[in-house]
Amino acid sequence: MPIFRHAAGEQSHDLEHRERTPVHRHGQGHLIYPARGVLSASASGQTWIIPANRTAWIPAHFDHSHRAHGRTDMRIVFVAAALAVQLPDRPAVLSTTPLAREVLLSLTDPHPVARTAAARDRLRHVVVDELGPAPEEPLHLPEPQDPRLRELARIMEEDPATTATLGELGRAIGVGERTLSRLFREEMGTGFTQWRTQLRVHRALVMLTAGAGVLETAHACGWSNPSTFINSFTALVGQTPGRYRRNLPAG
Structure with a gap:
């Protein structure tokens, strides 16, 4: 599972069908977008489906994991606490506008255009401005433990x-x-x-x-x-x- 890291912490992961990430947490909240394929994300005892027109939001310090359904290109953008206040205070799946998609892809491109830190911050503000008002999508798929x-x-x-x-x-x-x-x-x-x-x-x-x-x-x-x-x-x-x-x- 290759991981491409930029200075600001954005990532791109190529996941095989049914590949899972172990349960983990981050000190910053982050957005998860499937540029290709379909993801499920589990947190707080719930599992959400994330198709290509949705973005998942996982706030800081929430234990979570991911699972790929089909070959999946998972993109991750971390969001600073001051900006995260515009997003829900719990894990959620949000509708993704065309503009939000393009900015998410640009921020996480494995071969990014050279930008200053300030420029990258402005792009993250655009994403949050687009996703913040977006309706939450109840695409739940409960996964059994028994x-x-x-x-x-x-x-x-x-x-x-x-x-x-x-x-x-x-x-x-x-x-x-x-x-x-x-x-x-x-x-x-x-x-x-x-x-x-x-x-x-x-x-x-x-x-x-x-x-x-x-x-x-x-x-x-x-x-x-x-x-x-x-x-x-x-x-x-x-x-x-x-x-x-x-x-x-x-x-």
Whole structure:
């Protein structure tokens, strides 16, 4: 995982599919942007999906980790405390404007244009000015800790299109349906059906970002009816899969 460091602390990481960073923290808050691919970021017991039109914000001193979904180019920009007050005081995922994207990419370019420290500070102010008013995006994907739920999640991640019921999945891993249902409510804060929809939309984000078409993605992720897929995707992402695909940054 190459890391390119600039004097101001910006970074660029190339992550392989399913590559994780260990839990860590920083003394400064930082912005995380996937220039390519899709990331998930975990902090404070929650996990957020970060597609290519979102930026994650992790304030200083929050334990967190990342996971790549597909080959991912992760960009990081650190934000000084005086500037961070314009951003949420907790981890969040924010809509990314075209201007914010271009500035994030410029700040983290592995072969940056020579700029003074003052110029780089002005660019960071532009990013925060763009992201500060942006709406928070609730793209959550709870990740299980219980080994029984982790095994079920592994099966679903390998085949998100499976139509197996919770009872059938339970029999495959040797756990009763009632026990699994209770574990979902207690640990994930949601039912199996809602969690499965979130997982499928997450996979759809990865496929669309990689260039797959809407119909292909719908079928691969478990929707036989494209209209149902579009409705489920839009409810979580805030735009249709077709629009999300059209608005993906080039390259």
